[in-house]
Structure formats: C-alpha cells, structure tokens
Amino acid sequence: MDLTVLDSDPVSEGEIATETDVKGCSAGACGSTDDQVSQLPESIREKVQNHPCYSEEAHHYFARMHVAVAPACNIQCHYCNRKYDCANESRPGVVSELLTPDEAVMKTKAVAANIPQMTVLGIAGPGDPLANPEKTFDTFRRLSAEAPDIKLCVSTNGLALPDSVDELSKHNIDHVTITINTLDPKIGAQIHPWIYWNNRRIYGEKGAKILIAQQQKGLEMLVDRGILVKVNSVLIPGVNDEHLKEVSRTVKSKGAFLHNVMPLIAEAEHGTFYGVMGQRSPDAEELQDLQDACAGDMNMMRHCRQCRADAVGLLGEDRGSEFTLDKIAKMDIDYDAAMKVRAVVHAGIAEELAEKEEKKARIAGVVVPQSDSSQGLDLPPVLMAVATSGGGVINKHFGHATEFLVYEASTKGVRFISHRKVDQFCIGDDECGEKESALAGSIRSLQGCEVVLCSKIGYEPWEQLENAGIQPNGEHAMEPIEEAIQSVYQEMIDSGKLNETAQPMEESVSA
Amino acid sequence: MSLEIVESCVNCWACIDVCPSEAIAMGDTHFVISAKKCTECDGDYADPQCASICPIESAILDAEGMPLNPPGSLTGIPPERMEAAIKEIQLR
Ligand code: SF4
Ligand code: SF4
Numbered sequence: 001m002d003l004t005v006l007d008s009d010p011v012s013e014g015e016i017a018t019e020t021d022v023k024g025c026s027a028g029a030c031g032s033t034d035d036q037v038s039q040l041p042e043s044i045r046e047k048v049q050n051h052p053c054y055s056e057e058a059h060h061y062f063a064r065m066h067v068a069v070a071p072a073c074n075i076q077c078h079y080c081n082r083k084y085d086c087a088n089e090s091r092p093g094v095v096s097e098l099l100t101p102d103e104a105v106m107k108t109k110a111v112a113a114n115i116p117q118m119t120v121l122g123i124a125g126p127g128d129p130l131a132n133p134e135k136t137f138d139t140f141r142r143l144s145a146e147a148p149d150i151k152l153c154v155s156t157n158g159l160a161l162p163d164s165v166d167e168l169s170k171h172n173i174d175h176v177t178i179t180i181n182t183l184d185p186k187i188g189a190q191i192h193p194w195i196y197w198n199n200r201r202i203y204g205e206k207g208a209k210i211l212i213a214q215q216q217k218g219l220e221m222l223v224d225r226g227i228l229v230k231v232n233s234v235l236i237p238g239v240n241d242e243h244l245k246e247v248s249r250t251v252k253s254k255g256a257f258l259h260n261v262m263p264l265i266a267e268a269e270h271g272t273f274y275g276v277m278g279q280r281s282p283d284a285e286e287l288q289d290l291q292d293a294c295a296g297d298m299n300m301m302r303h304c305r306q307c308r309a310d311a312v313g314l315l316g317e318d319r320g321s322e323f324t325l326d327k328i329a330k331m332d333i334d335y336d337a338a339m340k341v342r343a344v345v346h347a348g349i350a351e352e353l354a355e356k357e358e359k360k361a362r363i364a365g366v367v368v369p370q371s372d373s374s375q376g377l378d379l380p381p382v383l384m385a386v387a388t389s390g391g392g393v394i395n396k397h398f399g400h401a402t403e404f405l406v407y408e409a410s411t412k413g414v415r416f417i418s419h420r421k422v423d424q425f426c427i428g429d430d431e432c433g434e435k436e437s438a439l440a441g442s443i444r445s446l447q448g449c450e451v452v453l454c455s456k457i458g459y460e461p462w463e464q465l466e467n468a469g470i471q472p473n474g475e476h477a478m479e480p481i482e483e484a485i486q487s488v489y490q491e492m493i494d495s496g497k498l499n500e501t502a503q504p505m506e507e508s509v510s511a
Numbered sequence: 512m513s514l515e516i517v518e519s520c521v522n523c524w525a526c527i528d529v530c531p532s533e534a535i536a537m538g539d540t541h542f543v544i545s546a547k548k549c550t551e552c553d554g555d556y557a558d559p560q561c562a563s564i565c566p567i568e569s570a571i572l573d574a575e576g577m578p579l580n581p582p583g584s585l586t587g588i589p590p591e592r593m594e595a596a597i598k599e600i601q602l603r
Pocket of ligand 1: 514529530531532533534535544548549550551552559560561562
C-alpha cells in the first residue's frame with residue numbers, strides 16, 4: 001500500500017557510522033545542509049544511513065527494488081483502484097508482473113548481482129503484503145538465507161499487522177512502513193469504505209475503527225520488539241489535512257521514527273473514488289506546509305518518489321524492464337561471487353559519501369556571509385529548483401528535467417525541501433507542437449521558486465521563466481548543488497535583491 | 512448452489528485464499544469457481560467469503576446470475592457518476 005523501506009549492508013554501515021562520529025560538527029548543530037540522518041539517535045542512524053529512501057544523499061548511490069509478490073488486499077482505499085495496481089505507491093495504469101516467491105528470489109539475486117548498489121528489497125504490493133502472509137514470508141525467509149547482504153522491508157495498511165509481528169521479527173526485518181491516514185473513524189470512513197475482517201466485509205466507520213485500532217496496536221508491538229517503524233500518510237485536502245498533525249504527534253509519541261506525508265494522486269482516468277468524484281490533490285505549497293508541520297526538522301523523506309510496487313533501481317528511475325522473467329532465466333547468477341563484488345562496491349560508496357559529508361561539514365561551518373547593507377536585517381529565505389540527474393551536482397538540461405529538487409536558501413544555510421515532478425516538454429523533435437503548453441506546465445510546477453539552476457537551458461524557456469518571475473541560471477553547471485545555491489543566494493544578497501522588497505520577482509512581472 | 516466469477520475479475524488472488532471449499536482456481540483469463548465444489552460457504556460462514564473480500568464490483572455472481580457486489584457498492588462511486596466520467600475521458 002505504500003512506499004518501501006530498508007537499509008544498508010553491514011560492511012558500509014560500520015564505516016559510515018565511524019566517519020560520522022568523528023565529524024563532530026554535525027549538520028544539525030550548524031543549522032545547515034539537508035542531512036537529517038545525522039540528527040537521529042545513533043542506533044537508528046546506523047540502520048538508515050545507506051538507505052536510499054531515507055537519505056537524499058544516499059539515494060543517488062544506493063538502489064532499492066520492490067518485488068510484486070503480494071496481490072491480495074484486505075481493505076479498500078478511495079485513492080486506489082484494483083483494476084490497475086495499487087495506486088498509492090504505483091503509477092496507475094501499468095500492471096506489474098506478479099511474481100511467485102521463487103521468481104522473486106531469482107529476480108532479487110539477478111538485480112543484486114547486476115546492480116551492486118542495490119541494498120534494499122521491499123515488498124509493498126500490489127495488494128497488502130501482510131494479507132498475503134505465505135507469499136511474503138516465503139520470499140523473506142529465502143532471501144534472508146540466500147542473500148544475507150540485502151536488507152528487507154515491508155509496507156502495510158496495518159490491518160493484519162498485529163498477527164504478523166512474530167513472524168516479522170524472525171526475518172530480521174527491521175523496517176516496517178504502515179500507512180496511517182487517520183486516527184478518527186469518521187475520517188477513516190471517508191478514506192477506507194470497507195475492510196475484510198473476521199470473514200466479513202465491514203463498511204464505514206465500524207470498519208475504519210477496527211483498521212485504526214489494528215494499526216496502532218501493530219505500531220506499538222513493533223516498537224516493543226525494537227523493529228523500526230515508519231508511518232506514511234496520504235494528504236487528502238479537506239479530508240485529513242489538518243488532522244495529520246495529530247496523527248504525526250501520536251505516532252511519534254508511540255515510537256515511529258519517521259512520519260512521511262505524501263500527496264494524494266487523483267485523476268478521473270485512474271478510476272478511483274477520489275479521481276472520479278473530483279477530489280483535488282494538494283498543491284506543492286500545501287504539501288510542503290504540512291510536511292514542515294509533521295516532519296519538523298526530520299525532512300529526510302522529502303525526496304520520496306512514491307515508487308511503484310515493482311520498481312527497480314535508484315529512486316526516480318526504473319530499470320525493471322531489464323529484469324523481466326525471461327531475461328532473468330537466461331542469466332547465470334553466482335551469488336557468492338556477486339556478494340564479494342557488492343561488498344567492494346558498497347565500501348567504495350561509503351568512502352565517497354564520507355568524503356562528501358566532510359565537505360558538507362566544511363561548507364556548513366562557513367556562515368553565510370552578509371553584505372554590510374544587510375547586516376541586522378532579516379533576509380527572507382529563497383526557494384531554488386535544481387535540475388539534476390544525481391551525484392549531488394547540477395547536471396541536467398532544463399528541457400530534459402523530469403523533476404526538480406527544491407532547496408531553501410536562507411541566512412541559516414541550504415536545506416533540501418522536496419522534489420517536484422514535471423512534464424517533459426522536450427520529448428523529441430516531432431513533439432514540438434506540444435512544446436508550449438508543456439513548458440507552461442513545468443513552469444507551473446516551479447511555483448514558489450525564485451531561481452532554477454540547470455546545466456543548460458534554451459532561449460525560449462529562459463524568456464518564459466523570467467516572465468514568470470523565476471530566474472534561470474546555467475552558470476553553475478556540474479557544480480555541487482549546495483555550494484552553487486549558497487553562492488547564488490550570496491549574489492542575491494550582494495545585489496540587494498533580498499532587502500529591497502519582500503517580493504522582488506513579482507514586481508518584475510507586473511512591470 | 513454455486514457462485515460464478517466473470518471476466519471483470521482482475522486476478523487479485525484475494526478470493527482463493529479465503530474459500531473454505533477449495534473451489535476457486537486460476538482459469539485461462541481469470542479466476543473461476545468450480546460449481547461442483549462451491550458450497551456458497553454454507554455451514555462454514557454467514558457470508559460467501561469470495562464475495563466478501565473481492566474488490567471488484569460485479570465480478571462475482573450468485574446462482575441467479577445477479578452480482579453480489581453491484582456497481583457502486585464497493586467503491587462508493589455512484590454508477591451514473593462513473594459513466595459520466597468514462598464518457599468525458601473518451602471525448603478527450
Ligand atoms: S462461495 Fe464460498 S465456497 Fe463458494 S467459491 Fe466462494 S468462498 Fe468458495
Ligand atoms: S477476489 Fe474478485 S477480482 Fe480478485 S481474483 Fe477473486 S474474483 Fe477475481
């Protein structure tokens with residue numbers, strides 16, 4: 001029902017933890033960088049450090065995969081239509097290849113051998129993994145034995161969770177994600193119209209009440225056993241938006257280490273209740289406000305890409321088509337040999353990440369310098385969007401960007417806020433008829449940003465961005481993101497743009 | 512006395528695990544109920560289990576050929592509303 005979870009391999013885990021310990025000045029203390037992981041208690045930090053889903057940094061290096069072994073579901077969600085896939089975490093309309101546990105194990109080993117960066121295997125659907133206990137636990141059992149260097153995770157709606165906790169604790173599954181959209185049966189009935197419980201279909205508030213009780217009980221049981229719990233919530237404007245703050249407080253007080261708020265995806269063509277009934281999705285600003293309120297400083301899920309239940313690869317990419325069953329059947333995998341290669345690759349990545357960490361700490365140590373004129377003034381923060389294909393540098397052409405990473409620059413430093421998906425307008429030479437409106441679409445997705453940094457940009461989009469009050473900037477191609485943003489912010493301070501007026505950009509539009 | 516699964520079934524596997532009579536199997540294009548084995552859950556449960564968990568409206572019919580979960584009963588989407596949405600999408 002939702003995203004996946006998981007963590008790192010033991011080899012690199014140890015190394016990273018050591019590096020971070022020595023570093024001393026952690027990001028939190030310096031009020032800069034987006035490295036929320038370092039603010040976690042050490043026991044948890046070790047577990048999530050190399051996890052692509054938890055660290056904006058790590059997700060450029062470590063990959064995750066989901067295997068679709070769990071088709072059945074035991075509840076109905078208004079954002080889901082079972083005629084496609086589970087809409088919560090999957091792009092609807094693309095049907096995944098359902099795997100048997102045997103096939104899933106084969107696929108996992110094939111991917112792990114070919115993509116050594118793959119550290120995390122999740123089961124997230126397409127139904128509810130715990131409503132398919134045999135298939136899910138069979139897969140976990142075999143992988144724990146045959147591929148011990150892969151971490152396992154599972155996502156659930158929580159209904160069957162209390163019954164599964166014993167089994168989960170056997171398989172060294174240290175991360176479980178529960179989708180909890182509400183604590184109130186009245187709200188629950190507006191999101192989950194029925195559940196299947198004790199051999200009956202139970203509708204409305206009565207069903208929602210049972211679901212909520214099971215979720216909370218499962219959460220408590222997992223925390224008792226020392227299993228990490230992440231909570232996902234789908235933000236549904238007008239239904240559970242304000243209420244999510246209470247959800248956040250409650251689940252954190254019960255010991256969930258992270259609360260991840262995801263936007264509702266609702267389109268009529270998905271055939272979901274919300275899609276057909278015209279329920280709107282939250283806009284980017286609404287989502288950010290709620291994420292700020294719920295996550296506080298813990299914004300490490302902001303890069304969450306709401307992956308499909310059968311995604312393979314780095315976050316934001318899907319290499320699933322390279323690993324279809326017929327292709328895997330032709331691969332001859334020697335997993336013991338592969339594990340050796342994987343260990344070397346993981347150690348290399350750990351080293352690179354540690355170097356970057358150090359560099360970040362250095363940048364964080366430098367307080368953003370301010371011009372004389374601005375001294376004593378409260379300078380406003382600025383949102384900047386970055387086109388990147390990973391590696392922590394600005395390396396993507398504006399027209400090829402399918403998503404932007406949004407950062408906030410302020411006198412306190414630079415922090416990662418979110419990623420925003422855009423429609424590609426530069427699809428190919430024959431698509432130019434669509435160009436203009438699609439460009440307008442990507443400009444709309446940059447709402448709230450004052451600057452967009454990219455490696456290159458065409459003349460036409462440049463002009464239109466300027467007209468929309470967004471300053472394009474191609475001067476920092478191939479530079480590390482945080483440093484570039486900091487220097488652009490500094491330029492804005494120096495030019496007096498920030499203290500002249502609260503909204504310098506809007507002025508230039510109306511002029 | 513038997514229920515029937517028709518082609519709107521999306522092969523989600525939910526029913527097969529809850530049937531007390533092992534009456535359900537994967538067919539060529541969708542799951543099917545063996546008329547011989549199906550007991551309509553009589554003696555085991557108050558409600559037919561397959562129809563209590565199936566998420567797809569009209570996928571399971573009773574002995575008279577009537578859907579056990581008629582349109583709108585599971586998704587909450589009024590059938591007229593669904594039809595209107597489909598028409599609108601087709602016009603795009
Ligand atoms: S009605 Fe009961 S016995 Fe018949 S197929 Fe459905 S679950 Fe099985
Ligand atoms: S539960 Fe319904 S949709 Fe799923 S396999 Fe059975 S008949 Fe088909």
